[in-house]
Amino acid sequence: MKKTKQIEKNAKTVNKYLKSKLKGNPKKLYDAAGHLIVNGGKRLRPYMVIRSCQILGGNSSNAMPAASAVEMVHNFTLVHDDIMDNDEMRHGVPTVHKKFGMPIAILAGDVLFSKAFQVITDSKLSPIAVTQLVSRLAKGCVDVCEGQLLDVKMAEEGRIPTQSDYITMVSKKTAALFDVSCAMGAICATDKDNDISNLSSFGRNLGIAFQITDDLIGVMGDPKITKKPVGNDLREGKKSLPILMAIKSAKGNDKKIILKAFGNSKISKNELNKAVEVIRSLNIEENVRKQALKYADKAEKSLSKYSGPAKEELISLLDFVVKRSV
């Protein structure tokens, strides 16, 4: 696939840049900070930064500091998230706190965060552009923190959230950084508010579609691809869109089967499969995909006035995000 090749090529360039910035003393701190980065990742956010710069006629090398900064911030959230959730594995390797211990993992996250702002100020853009980049990134980080707290609160509360609660949460927790990625790419190319706003909107709506699709995969996904059992998010009691739609639309015995599996770590494999079958029979996949497509459409409309290869690649990424198979 041409698109995947483009993403891979971009990832290599970004990785090289990241490696050059994430070194220093004590070495252990930077080993911990780079642990997840060297062990994989598609660098989707840097890809979006660079394409968003190019769609507006900018030079991709101008966008490299911003692209790296966004990836550092993304990794900082992963490192701290894994501590908060006490997760042991990510992308097939031990999480940073499992490998390096909790204190170093907290510091690894913090140094990624610090370096993100440092690389932006090292860029060769005008001070006005740098100030705008810092402002966007800082605001995005605030949004991510707020979104993560909404997620923690939602998990703690007894009630099943509404679809609107869910969208508010993912808009901040996930979509904010996609929004910021595209806006920052745009700022590296232009000072026109209208263009920056169009790219920001593209990123935000793509981000929401991304998370909805991710959550669908978390329930119905093929264990061979997800490396997690079918119905994993259901068993973990994750209050994601497919699950809250399933709980809302199921009736009688169906509802009982789903609720029995929801957040029940001791459920048998058989009963978990049965619950996923019920969700399938309720056409949840189709309805969830419709929601993701709604946001993908909004994203596409934000780019209607642009053309060229960078646009094609952003639209191709959007298609990939919402059409990923479960």
Place this chain on the structure above:
Amino acid sequence: MKKTKQIEKNAKTVNKYLKSKLKGNPKKLYDAAGHLIVNGGKRLRPYMVIRSCQILGGNSSNAMPAASAVEMVHNFTLVHDDIMDNDEMRHGVPTVHKKFGMPIAILAGDVLFSKAFQVITDSKLSPIAVTQLVSRLAKGCVDVCEGQLLDVKMAEEGRIPTQSDYITMVSKKTAALFDVSCAMGAICATDKDNDISNLSSFGRNLGIAFQITDDLIGVMGDPKITKKPVGNDLREGKKSLPILMAIKSAKGNDKKIILKAFGNSKISKNELNKAVEVIRSLNIEENVRKQALKYADKAEKSLSKYSGPAKEELISLLDFVVKRSV
């Protein structure tokens, strides 16, 4: 005392500004982020930002965003530090993770960090000044992370560090943020590299003197003031300057008494007092104070070409920092 009144007056203004910036949804996140701030603190770093701006003829209101940013970063390090050390109390109140739980405490630290960079970009300074402020602050945060890891490593290692290891560690862990405070204050007033560098040097050397004195108090300090038993840092096995100087200079039975107390949580009060008496008899206090004064002299020299009330107040703060009674 005139100086204390000035610090108190400044703290009130800074607190008001901080309160206006640290609000949002979910409220719980901002309650956690503001928890240590509303429960005390002298706001020494913001005071240094503002006085460093004034000593160069700048307007203090221009320095308020930078002053608040530094305090937010300082509080972010306290919140994450308390998690790493699993401390339960700070300034007489429960630490953030004890009160709000670990996940919210991690996020509270992260949001303080994010807001610090956001407030700087909200300032009315020129984009060139804002870029310099962000660059200094980000570099300072990297230093603090590196210094904290050096501290963790030093604690884990079996060997007693040298004085030079100790100075390297505190230069990053503690002094970096004092350095950044004064440099940022200077940037709010001028674009002259020489002045910025003088203030940066003042802050760094004051910071080292501050930490040395703090560590002296951690061993010999009056329990009524420190709210900790005499010899607390010795019992906790902290590898601070007074302790490593005491271990180095003690001989025979004296050395045995100190090493028995060092890092021994089960030591009797009597034996701990005896170890502190031995340290007193070795004249460690005088020698440590000499070291602190050496850095205080360097700090004072950095300001030799300036005059006026802001200089007097910075020198007065320097005196306070090194002459604090144990």
